Amino acid sequence: MDEHKNNTSALAxxxxxxxxxxxxxxxxxxxxxxxxxVVSGWFTKHQSSSDKGDKRMxxxxxxxxxxxxxxxxxxxxFKERSNYQxxxxxxxxxxxxxxxxxxxxxxxxxxxxAYQEMIAHLPLYSIKLPKxxxxxxxxxxxxxxxxxxxxxxxxxxxxxxxxMVIDECDAxxxxxxxxxxxxPHLAFRFEDPRVHLHVQDALEFIRHVPKGKYDAIxxxxxxxxxxxxxLVEKPFFEMISNALRPGGVLCNMVESMWLHTHxxxxxxxxxxxxxxxxxxxxxxxSTEGPPVDFKNPVNPIGKxxxxxxxxxxxxxxxxxxxxxxxxLPSFVRKQANCL
Numbered sequence: 001m002d003e004h005k006n007n008t009s010a011l012a013x014x015x016x017x018x019x020x021x022x023x024x025x026x027x028x029x030x031x032x033x034x035x036x037x038v039v040s041g042w043f044t045k046h047q048s049s050s051d052k053g054d055k056r057m058x059x060x061x062x063x064x065x066x067x068x069x070x071x072x073x074x075x076x077x078f079k080e081r082s083n084y085q086x087x088x089x090x091x092x093x094x095x096x097x098x099x100x101x102x103x104x105x106x107x108x109x110x111x112x113x114a115y116q117e118m119i120a121h122l123p124l125y126s127i128k129l130p131k132x133x134x135x136x137x138x139x140x141x142x143x144x145x146x147x148x149x150x151x152x153x154x155x156x157x158x159x160x161x162x163x164m165v166i167d168e169c170d171a172x173x174x175x176x177x178x179x180x181x182x183x184p185h186l187a188f189r190f191e192d193p194r195v196h197l198h199v200q201d202a203l204e205f206i207r208h209v210p211k212g213k214y215d216a217i218x219x220x221x222x223x224x225x226x227x228x229x230x231l232v233e234k235p236f237f238e239m240i241s242n243a244l245r246p247g248g249v250l251c252n253m254v255e256s257m258w259l260h261t262h263x264x265x266x267x268x269x270x271x272x273x274x275x276x277x278x279x280x281x282x283x284x285x286s287t288e289g290p291p292v293d294f295k296n297p298v299n300p301i302g303k304x305x306x307x308x309x310x311x312x313x314x315x316x317x318x319x320x321x322x323x324x325x326x327x328l329p330s331f332v333r334k335q336a337n338c339l
Contacts, residue, residue: 037088037100037103042070042071042072042073044068044069044070069105071092071093071094071095071098071105071108072092072093072094073090073091073092073093074090074091074092074093075090075091076088076089076090076091077089077090077091077097077182078178078182080164082162082163082164082165083162084161084162085101085102085162086100086101086102086103087099087100087101087162087164087165087178088100088101088103089178089182092108094110095108095109095110095111096108096109096110097109097182097183099140099179099182099183101165106140107140107142107183107186109183109185112142112186113142113314113315113316114315114316115142116142116143116145116146116186117146117314117315117316117317118282118316118317118321118325119143119146119218119220119251119253119282120143120146120147120218120251121146121149121314121317121322122251122282122284122294122317122322122325123216123218123249123250123251123284124147124150124153124216124299125297125298125299125319125322126249126284126292126293126294126297126298126299127215127216127247127248127249127292127298127299128298128299129152129299130150130152130153130215130216131152131153131154131155131215132153132154132155132157132213132214132215132216133147133153133155133156133157133214133215133216133217133218134156134157134158134159134206134209134213134214134216134217134218134243135147135156135157135158135159135217135218135220136158136159136202136206136217136218136219136220136221137159137160137161137202137219137220137221138158138160138218138220139158139160139162139165139166139179140165140179140183140186140187141166141179141180141183141186141187141188141189141190142183142186142220143158143218143220144156144158144189144190144192144195145185145186145188145189146314147189147218148189148192148194148195149314153194154194155194155196156192156194156195156196157195157196157198157214158195158196158197158198159198159200159202159205159206160197160198160199161199161200161201161202162199163199164178165178165179166178166179166187166190166197166199202219202221203236203239206236206239206240206243207239209239209242209243210243211242211243212242212243212244212245212246212248213243213244213245214243214244214245214248215244215245215248215249216244216248216249216250216251217240217243217244217248217249217250217251218250218251218252219240219250219251219252219253220253221252221253233270234270234273234274237250237270237271237274237275237285238274240274241274241275241287244287245287245289246287246288246289246290247286247287247288247289247290247291247292248286248287248289249284249285249286249287249292249294250271250275250283250284250285250286251282251283251284252267252271252282252283252284252285253282254267254282254283264283264332265335267283268283271283271285275287294326295323295326296323297319297322297323
């Protein structure tokens with residue numbers, strides 16, 4: 001009787017797709033690949049599922065209404081829930097290893113460099129000789145990798161709320177870096193002596209930063225849902241402004257121009273009340289002080305000492321890409337009425 005209750009309880013916690021898979025096979029590898037977001041070997045972003053006869057319905061991330069983005073899964077490599085979110089890493093067929101937080105895809109090996117390079121180099125190549133940089137989020141290490149290319153940088157603070165994104169403890173309780181284990185090309189800069197990791201809530205961290213401490217702040221946060229909602233509102237930007245030196249810059253992820261012009265409008269409105277100026281793609285803002293010409297990099301990448309030899313030449317970013325990043329489509333200019 002007790003064994004039956006235990007089995008019933010276990011099935012209640014098992015994704016429906018996995019229950020069906022186990023009905024046809026007891027293959028250990030198949031069971032290892034079972035996950036609520038994986039159906040018939042395909043991962044779909046932030047989905048829950050329910051059976052109604054033969055019909056299966058999927059409810060996706062509210063940030064992407066009416067869309068389902070899927071990748072074919074070769075093997076699930078890691079899955080565990082932290083105090084804040086579920087962390088999933090899987091090997092995909094076409095995009096290499098993939099990092100997923102709470103069912104929302106964060107990066108793939110194949111194309112992560114485009115995002116990491118733009119969010120880091122757009123602000124840092126816009127000011128002369130940045131020395132002190134803060135990264136909010138970015139626990140995978142990709143932004144750190146790009147910031148470290150700048151030989152003028154002397155201090156890189158990173159504030160990440162979730163230790164598990166960085167660390168995972170194995171059965172022997174020895175700590176290894178999740179990102180270092182599965183994404184070594186991203187996470188190796190955690191060992192850089194300039195990097196100082198702070199595992200805490202970003203709002204609490206920035207609230208206690210001395211005024212004018214940083215030359216640049218890069219916010220690589222998750223989608224503005226739940227706890228992350230605070231990171232797109234005016235009080236947060238006011239604290240960011242206080243933490244930046246005169247003429248310091250902020251670069252903040254600002255979602256998709258195809259779906260989120262309402263959010264872009266809200267963020268630009270909030271930033272324009274706090275900062276001297278800003279534009280979108282990522283949103284870039286500067287405090288009052290020495291003028292910042294975002295459209296024309298003051299430090300062209302080829303002229304920054306050691307940038308091309310320190311690690312490797314960026315695969316996406318260059319000075320020409322920097323300039324055209326500020327050219328907006330006509331429909332965005334019309335819909336983002338704050339511009």
